[in-house]
Amino acid sequence: MAKVFGHIAGHPVGSCFANRADLRAAGLHSQRIAGISGNPREGADSVVVSGGYSTDEDFGDVILYTGHGGNRDGRQVGDQSITAPGNAGLLRSELEGHLVRVIRGAGGDSPYSPAVGLRYDGLFRVESHRSVWVNGFLTFQFRLVAVDTGRVPSDVREQDGEEYVTPFHGDEAHSPVPRQPSQAQRAVRKSAVTQRVKDWHEGQCQMCLQFLAVPGGFTYSEGAHILAIGRPYDGPDVVENVLCLCPNCHVLFDHGGRYLTDELGVVDGLTHEQIGELRTVRAHRIDLRYVRAHRRRWVAEG
Amino acid sequence: MAKVFGHIAGHPVGSCFANRADLRAAGLHSQRIAGISGNPREGADSVVVSGGYSTDEDFGDVILYTGHGGNRDGRQVGDQSITAPGNAGLLRSELEGHLVRVIRGAGGDSPYSPAVGLRYDGLFRVESHRSVWVNGFLTFQFRLVAVDTGRVPSDVREQDGEEYVTPFHGDEAHSPVPRQPSQAQRAVRKSAVTQRVKDWHEGQCQMCLQFLAVPGGFTYSEGAHILAIGRPYDGPDVVENVLCLCPNCHVLFDHGGRYLTDELGVVDGLTHEQIGELRTVRAHRIDLRYVRAHRRRWVAEG
Numbered sequence: 206m207a208k209v210f211g212h213i214a215g216h217p218v219g220s221c222f223a224n225r226a227d228l229r230a231a232g233l234h235s236q237r238i239a240g241i242s243g244n245p246r247e248g249a250d251s252v253v254v255s256g257g258y259s260t261d262e263d264f265g266d267v268i269l270y271t272g273h274g275g276n277r278d279g280r281q282v283g284d285q286s287i288t289a290p291g292n293a294g295l296l297r298s299e300l301e302g303h304l305v306r307v308i309r310g311a312g313g314d315s316p317y318s319p320a321v322g323l324r325y326d327g328l329f330r331v332e333s334h335r336s337v338w339v340n341g342f343l344t345f346q347f348r349l350v351a352v353d354t355g356r357v358p359s360d361v362r363e364q365d366g367e368e369y370v371t372p373f374h375g376d377e378a379h380s381p382v383p384r385q386p387s388q389a390q391r392a393v394r395k396s397a398v399t400q401r402v403k404d405w406h407e408g409q410c411q412m413c414l415q416f417l418a419v420p421g422g423f424t425y426s427e428g429a430h431i432l433a434i435g436r437p438y439d440g441p442d443v444v445e446n447v448l449c450l451c452p453n454c455h456v457l458f459d460h461g462g463r464y465l466t467d468e469l470g471v472v473d474g475l476t477h478e479q480i481g482e483l484r485t486v487r488a489h490r491i492d493l494r495y496v497r498a499h500r501r502r503w504v505a506e507g
Numbered sequence: 508m509a510k511v512f513g514h515i516a517g518h519p520v521g522s523c524f525a526n527r528a529d530l531r532a533a534g535l536h537s538q539r540i541a542g543i544s545g546n547p548r549e550g551a552d553s554v555v556v557s558g559g560y561s562t563d564e565d566f567g568d569v570i571l572y573t574g575h576g577g578n579r580d581g582r583q584v585g586d587q588s589i590t591a592p593g594n595a596g597l598l599r600s601e602l603e604g605h606l607v608r609v610i611r612g613a614g615g616d617s618p619y620s621p622a623v624g625l626r627y628d629g630l631f632r633v634e635s636h637r638s639v640w641v642n643g644f645l646t647f648q649f650r651l652v653a654v655d656t657g658r659v660p661s662d663v664r665e666q667d668g669e670e671y672v673t674p675f676h677g678d679e680a681h682s683p684v685p686r687q688p689s690q691a692q693r694a695v696r697k698s699a700v701t702q703r704v705k706d707w708h709e710g711q712c713q714m715c716l717q718f719l720a721v722p723g724g725f726t727y728s729e730g731a732h733i734l735a736i737g738r739p740y741d742g743p744d745v746v747e748n749v750l751c752l753c754p755n756c757h758v759l760f761d762h763g764g765r766y767l768t769d770e771l772g773v774v775d776g777l778t779h780e781q782i783g784e785l786r787t788v789r790a791h792r793i794d795l796r797y798v799r800a801h802r803r804r805w806v807a808e809g
Contacts, residue, residue, distance in 0.1 A: 262739070269739050300762065333735060333761065335804040346739065417755055419762040420776050420805065433635060437564070437571050437648065452754030453719055459635065460602065460721040474722050502637040503722065 208235075208242070208250040210303050211328060218327040218355035221319065222308075225253075228323050234308055241273055243294020245422070249331075251306035252295075252349070253323065256313015260339055260346060263315040266354070268307065268329065270295075271337075272345035281339040287421045295347050296421045299331035301400070304352055327354030399428020402447045402489060410451035411484045412463060412471050417451055429455045431465075432495040438502075445492035448483070461503040465496045474503055510537075510544070510552040512605050513630065520629040520657035523621065524610075527555075530625050536610055543575055545596020547724070551633070553608035554597075554651070555625065558615015562641055562648060565617040568656070570609065570631065572597075573639075574647035583641040589723045597649050598723045601633035603702070606654055629656030700744050701730020704791060708751035713786045714765065714773050717753050731757045733767075734797040740804075747794035750785070763805040767798045776805055 212218075213232045222228045225237060234251040235242045243249025254261060258271035259279055272292040275283030287296060298305055309315075310323045317326075329349040337346045408424030409416050417425040429450045432440030440446050450458060457463040461474045469483040469491065485491065514520075515534045524530045527539060536553040537544045545551025556563060560573035561581055574594040577585030589598060600607055611617075612625045619628075631651040639648045710726030711718050719727040731752045734742030742748050752760060759765040763776045771785040771793065787793065 267737070335739070348737075348739065415755070417758055417764065418777060419759060419764040421763075425758050425762065435569070435650075437637070437650065452758055453717070456719055456727050456754055457721060460727065461723075462719065462721040475720055 208244075208247045210248075210250050211306075212353075213306075216325055218325060218353075220325045222323045222325075224322065228253075228308060233306055233325055239273065239291060241291030241294060243298065244290045245288070245293035245297055247294070248297035248301055248303040249291065249294035249305055250298075250303065251308065253308045253310055254315075254318075255310035256315060256318065260337060260344060261313070261315075263309075263313075263317045265317050266351040268349040270347045270349050272334075272347065275342055275344065281342045281344060284343040285345055287345060292345055293421060295331050296334065297423065299334060299347070300419070300423050300425050302330065304328040304330055305349065307349060328352050396428070396442050398442050398444055399430075399447050402428050402444050403449045405486050405489045406449035406484075409449065409484070410454050411448050412450060412454040412458070412481065414484060415451050425452075426450065427452055427455045429458055431491070432498045433459075438498065440495055440498070443492075445490055446495045448491075458499075464500045464503055466500075467493055467496065469496070477504070510546075510549045512550075512552050513608075514655075515608075518627055520627060520655075522627045524625045524627075526624070530555075530610060535608055535627055541575065541593060543593030543596060545600065546592045547590070547595035547599055549596070550599035550603055550605040551593065551596035551607055552600075552605065553610065555610045555612055556617075556620075557612035558617060558620065562639060562646060563615070563617075565611075565615075565619045567619050568653040570651040572649045572651050574636075574649065577644055577646065583644045583646060586645040587647055589647060594647055595723060597633050598636065599725065601636060601649070602721070602725050602727050604632060606630040606632055607651065609651060630654050698730070698744050700746055701732075701749050704730050704746050704749045705751045707788050707791045708786075711751065711786065712753035712756050713750050714752060714756040714760070714783065716786060719753055727754075728752065729754055729757045731760055733793070734800045735761075740800065742797055742800070745794075747792055748797045750793075760801075766802045766805050768802075769795055769798065771798070779806070 209232065216231050216233055222231065228234050229237060234253055240253045240255065240257065241249050242251045252270060254263060254268060254270065257279060258276060260271045262269040272285050274285040274289050275281055285292060287293060307326045307329050308323050309318050309326050311319050311321050330352050332348045332350045334345050334347045337344050403426050408426040410426065419425060426449050429448045430440050431446050431448060432438050434440050434442060454463060463474055464472050465483060466472060466479065469485065470479040471481040471483055472478065473480050511534065518533050518535055524533065530536050531539060536555055542555045542557065542559065543551050544553045554572060556565060556570060556572065559581060560578060562573045564571040574587050574597065576587040576591050577583055587594060589595060609628045609631050610625050611620050611628050613621050613623050632654050634650045634652045636647050636649045639646050705728050710728040712728065721727060728751050731750045732742050733748050733750060734740050736742050736744060756765060765776055766774050767785060768774060768781065771787065772781040773783040773785055774780065775782050
């Protein structure tokens with residue numbers, strides 16, 4: 206059964222369940238016992254936070270979630286592996302930006318847990334992970350950050366005469382920070398379409414041919430729309446309008462540092478000299494209309 | 508006078524002003540006449556949208572904003588230049604992710620304009636730009652996307668039986684899209700501290716030594732925290748904890764594909780072999796405590 210990322214229709218944030226069987230029947234978490242629903246190929250789509258691991262920490266909008274393995278009756282008695290299915294699934298979701306449903310269960314001593322049963326608490330992203338040594342055994346701790354828990358995003362208030370904002374999204378979600386612009390420089394759109402293109406190219410950049418390999422057996426790449434989505438460009442989210450690029454080539458391509466010829470030559474936007482050729486695979490057809498419309502953003506032509 | 512990015516204390520979104528002089532006195536827009544407050548070094552911090560350029564288009568949460576130059580009495584009579592101060596300022600803000608205050612003025616035919624005077628309408632990011640030919644003259648059109656206009660972020664509603672969401676942030680802000688995870692894969696934190704480090708290195712990656720040059724005379728780089736901000740790492744936002752990296756090295760560094768030795772050697776996280784040395788400048792001191800704490804995320808040591 207293919208993973209379904211995001212909210213599940215009919216079960217809004219705050220929905221409660223008596224037990225794991227009901228949760229599973231609702232489609233929120235496919236596993237009967239395991240805390241992580243995930244695999245290395247698709248990623249993880251949901252986790253249950255139930256206090257089973259003593260190293261879990263729950264700050265509400267930020268959860269430090271312990272990977273699976275090596276645990277017996279709440280005690281760490283062996284190493285965890287980053288290639289174990291659930292852990293590799295969370296790592297894949299970290300790299301791909303998949304959102305993970307968080308279900309909190311009763312038990313443990315977290316103030317955020319429900320009193321009884323299980324509660325769907327919304328979508329989190331896997332921001333990062335680290336190795337943690339517990340009783341001398343290797344474990345992994347994933348940092349989950351709230352993205353959509355159905356609440357109003359900002360809580361602006363006066364504090365010591367200065368204006369503070371508690372961002373709901375983002376990295377400082379658990380602590381008030383002085384109000385100042387703190388913004389992603391780059392936002393990369395994700396979709397089933399971009400994922401398909403990345404899969405075809407196995408993460409290899411179509412321009413510079415680099416693989417960005419990280420531990421755990423994954424390659425990082427980005428799905429780049431040739432003609433940007435949204436006004437004024439109105440490029441479509443179809444595979445014929447998407448390239449698999451490394452972040453560097455993606456930045457250059459989006460800001461006029463690279464464009465393509467009709468023969469799919471890669472051109473340096475500063476010198477207007479061709480510096481290479483776009484790598485293609487048979488399955489991945491590219492529509493020249495989008496290539497030309499992108500080029501017209503940067504190059505004066507008829 | 509140094510540019511102030513973000514909201515101005517005492518003047519919340521929706522504040523109204525009778526004229527440009529009052530707007531200037533409030534600190535919202537430093538220019539008496541020009542529509543763009545900006546320069547190539549610092550970026551643009553505010554724009555006034557007043558319908559002076561016929562090619563401006565206002566969709567509410569998305570504004571297509573025409574650069575300055577070559578315009579007489581609302582008619583394009585000459586080319587614009589991307590190196591003109593305001594245009595270069597907007598380009599800098601696009602590359603750096605600076606948020607721009609948008610002030611709408613009466614005039615023009617936009618339904619989003621105030622009936623009289625000027626109104627502060629919140630913070631937008633400069634998502635992209637393109638060349639547009641108007642009467643045979645080159646102009647630039649910047650795409651501004653609402654980030655913080657003081658409204659509730661999402662408007663979930665039923666439409667044709669499917670659940671749709673109108674994201675307030677992000678790229679599809681002006682049109683409803685099917686509800687599905689659409690998430691930045693990478694979020695890069697911005698601060699005065701990261702900007703200072705990037706300035707010291709003039710945008711050169713400290714690991715691979717690349718410059719990512721884009722048209723307009725700018726180099727793209729990212730400020731990377733060595734020890735990540737926020738729980739559980741709690742790395743500080745200080746120059747001693749920040750590197751200037753290209754996006755590729757930043758991805759690798761954040762996911763264990765690169766780490767540093769105490770001598771600031773650059774190590775491949777898969778092979779654990781040293782592949783280079785971190786480039787440093789005299790002014791930029793790096794604190795080894797953060798280097799070690801980052802390394803401990805990936806490497807088993809005592």
